[in-house]
Amino acid sequence: MTVGLVSLLQTGKSSLLSHQSGISTASQNLANVNTEGFSKRDAMFQADGRYNGLSNVEVRRRRAMFVGVNILAQESRKAGAEAKMTALASLDRVYADGDGSLGDRLDKFFDTIRTLETSPTDGDLRTNMVAQAQALVDKIKATSTEIETQRIQSDQTLEDAVARVNAITANIAALNEQISKIKGAGDDAYEAMDRRDNLVRELSTFIDITTFEGDDSQITVLFNGAQPLVENHVSARLEATLDPNYGNLRRIDLVHDSGVRHDITLEMEGGTIGGIIELRDDTLPTLLDQLDNFAFDLATNFNAAHSAGFGLDGVSGRDFFGAPTGVAGAAATLSLVADLDNNTGWIAASTSAVDAVGGNGNLAVLLGLEDQALAGSNTRTFREEIANAMSSVGRLVQANNVVATESASELQQLNAIRESATGVSIDEEMLDLTRYQRGYQAGAKIIETTEMMYDIILSL
Amino acid sequence: MRVTESQLQSLALRSLSDNRVRLLDAQEEAMTGRRIDSPSDDPTASARARLLGALQTESEGYLSNVEYGELRLQQAEIALSEGTSILVRVKELALAMANETMNAQQRAGTATEVDELRRSLVDLAGTKQGDEFVFANVNSTSAPVDSNGNFTYDVDTFFDVRAVEIGPSARGEISASGAHAFAQRAANPNSVDVFQVLADLSTALNANDPAAIRTEIDNIDQAHNQVVAERSKVGIRLNRLSIARDSAIQARDLYVQLESDLVDADASEAFTKLTLADTALQASIAVASRLQGTTLLNAL
Numbered sequence: 001m002t003v004g005l006v007s008l009l010q011t012g013k014s015s016l017l018s019h020q021s022g023i024s025t026a027s028q029n030l031a032n033v034n035t036e037g038f039s040k041r042d043a044m045f046q047a048d049g050r051y052n053g054l055s056n057v058e059v060r061r062r063r064a065m066f067v068g069v070n071i072l073a074q075e076s077r078k079a080g081a082e083a084k085m086t087a088l089a090s091l092d093r094v095y096a097d098g099d100g101s102l103g104d105r106l107d108k109f110f111d112t113i114r115t116l117e118t119s120p121t122d123g124d125l126r127t128n129m130v131a132q133a134q135a136l137v138d139k140i141k142a143t144s145t146e147i148e149t150q151r152i153q154s155d156q157t158l159e160d161a162v163a164r165v166n167a168i169t170a171n172i173a174a175l176n177e178q179i180s181k182i183k184g185a186g187d188d189a190y191e192a193m194d195r196r197d198n199l200v201r202e203l204s205t206f207i208d209i210t211t212f213e214g215d216d217s218q219i220t221v222l223f224n225g226a227q228p229l230v231e232n233h234v235s236a237r238l239e240a241t242l243d244p245n246y247g248n249l250r251r252i253d254l255v256h257d258s259g260v261r262h263d264i265t266l267e268m269e270g271g272t273i274g275g276i277i278e279l280r281d282d283t284l285p286t287l288l289d290q291l292d293n294f295a296f297d298l299a300t301n302f303n304a305a306h307s308a309g310f311g312l313d314g315v316s317g318r319d320f321f322g323a324p325t326g327v328a329g330a331a332a333t334l335s336l337v338a339d340l341d342n343n344t345g346w347i348a349a350s351t352s353a354v355d356a357v358g359g360n361g362n363l364a365v366l367l368g369l370e371d372q373a374l375a376g377s378n379t380r381t382f383r384e385e386i387a388n389a390m391s392s393v394g395r396l397v398q399a400n401n402v403v404a405t406e407s408a409s410e411l412q413q414l415n416a417i418r419e420s421a422t423g424v425s426i427d428e429e430m431l432d433l434t435r436y437q438r439g440y441q442a443g444a445k446i447i448e449t450t451e452m453m454y455d456i457i458l459s460l
Numbered sequence: 461m462r463v464t465e466s467q468l469q470s471l472a473l474r475s476l477s478d479n480r481v482r483l484l485d486a487q488e489e490a491m492t493g494r495r496i497d498s499p500s501d502d503p504t505a506s507a508r509a510r511l512l513g514a515l516q517t518e519s520e521g522y523l524s525n526v527e528y529g530e531l532r533l534q535q536a537e538i539a540l541s542e543g544t545s546i547l548v549r550v551k552e553l554a555l556a557m558a559n560e561t562m563n564a565q566q567r568a569g570t571a572t573e574v575d576e577l578r579r580s581l582v583d584l585a586g587t588k589q590g591d592e593f594v595f596a597n598v599n600s601t602s603a604p605v606d607s608n609g610n611f612t613y614d615v616d617t618f619f620d621v622r623a624v625e626i627g628p629s630a631r632g633e634i635s636a637s638g639a640h641a642f643a644q645r646a647a648n649p650n651s652v653d654v655f656q657v658l659a660d661l662s663t664a665l666n667a668n669d670p671a672a673i674r675t676e677i678d679n680i681d682q683a684h685n686q687v688v689a690e691r692s693k694v695g696i697r698l699n700r701l702s703i704a705r706d707s708a709i710q711a712r713d714l715y716v717q718l719e720s721d722l723v724d725a726d727a728s729e730a731f732t733k734l735t736l737a738d739t740a741l742q743a744s745i746a747v748a749s750r751l752q753g754t755t756l757l758n759a760l
Contacts, residue, residue, distance in 0.1 A: 033466070092498040093498055096497060096498040097509060097510050115521065118525055121601050122591070355618075358596070358622075364631070371628075383511060386510065387508070392503070393499050393503075394507075401500070412474060426465050430757060
């Protein structure tokens, strides 16, 4: 086989160009060593039969598809747990034991009854009992308000989250379009793909999504495994609307491009939005319900025993707490009977009109309520109910923290695996850079040698 | 496995932030001396600590009831003891005046003394603690006996004394019964109205009637017995309160101890944790600072 000098020059040129392209790829990788979500590009060299040289270098983007799916799931879990964290931490403080805590107030209230037993006619002791009862009522109401406030505040954050979701889905759809255009023009769309991957990842922190990549590198994003959020160039929108069916909190609709809307509030599971909805519709209402039941049981049982007794004036049948109208809202509307603080004589200390002044029999009955299982559907005493509520709040916070740390460390691992496959290593790029530089020098040497050969021939 | 720059970076970041969190927890525990600050620190233990706290408050309540009861019973005890002395003196006088050798003038003089003693006894029956009458039964705001020595309430109906909670489902009596000590009650045929006995004695003395005086001597004995009997009951009640006080104190101390075991941090453990957390953080800082230095860049 004979090889022409021109062909040798071509070989040298292709080597120079290819290694230049390799250097460019390594430089791009190095430049993006700290870019979030950047996937390492590999320069693929291929021998070219025509000039025995190198063909155009193909640049490929590394992928870690399988890991990506798990990352999305963990991102959802982590964001869901983190969305609940603030509200739960604040309840953790509200339910914490100490002076002035719910349990402390209850203890002190019953303690004033115990003290009043020694001198049932003593006005100071009676005033004290009413004051402690008021403090207990205030604390129960404050706790109820705190739970309700957390519900409303967390609901308000849905507005921002929904707006961000809409921005992301619109962006993903736009990138899908851009990618298909770039690819149509025969260029690689790796930049856009990296950006799209980042957006998908961010989207998964808001809602639970699955994705798959179809023909033409188009990503389809599905919510809840079935409902398309992004399909080719089209994205659906989420809309948050205040709805009486959700206690005047926000209903989340999925609005398709066609205008068809679909209530997906109860289908939300992971992500910030799913976390908030779970907190708002499940976790907090359960706590509130427990508190309402507690307030209701306390007020009705106490009233029943109280109204059987007799006040200092020999009158029976008076309530102590304002009679609750029902379990729902019992904590928020709990009160003492109007004007009780100015009429402490109404406290029914005695069991009969005869010993209305000085009798303490009914106080003993009221005191007995402290040790009776009247709360939690007659399974626990009042103080046990509070302890029970404390431990359930504690467990909620703990469980949520566990999910947050667990998903964070899971993510850490998945990221490590993903990074290991697609990340940039400075060492590697430096070696590549050196390698390509050497290759470039060699290519130049080929041209230099060929030139020398020309000189020899021309000087013949 | 390939190791990339951002892997090293995030590893360093995570170990630093984890160790910071651990150090913060350890510092908080060492500074506050508490292992449990909020329910989430240990849900089960904090619920148990809450119940123990409730039991503490309850024990304190028992203690304050016991202390109040003791004060009141001690007042009653003093009054009854003085009452006993008065009746002893009355009996001495009655015995002396029953003697046939005494004349009308002497007996009339003694009658004045007996009247005086009777007034003292009426005063004793009206002993108060604070605003309340110790011997009153239910209505402790009005005197049990008026100035003429007549009971202001039906002694056959009201003879129980006030009881208060002094222990878990234990109730103790914290006052003395005027009805038992001073009154003639249908339920007890031998009982006498102490004030009436003294009034009768005074009448007999004024009437200069030795036979009538002798009849009263038996009644005076009975009156004396009644007062002594109530006094011994007061003693028994005081005794019961004192037992209740001991068990309330023991219970309270036990609950304090148990709660502290659950809630409070062990000082040596807390400081060991603090030192460990501090060392771990220093280690990760040292490692993180070395991470940045080693790449091929430095060699080429």
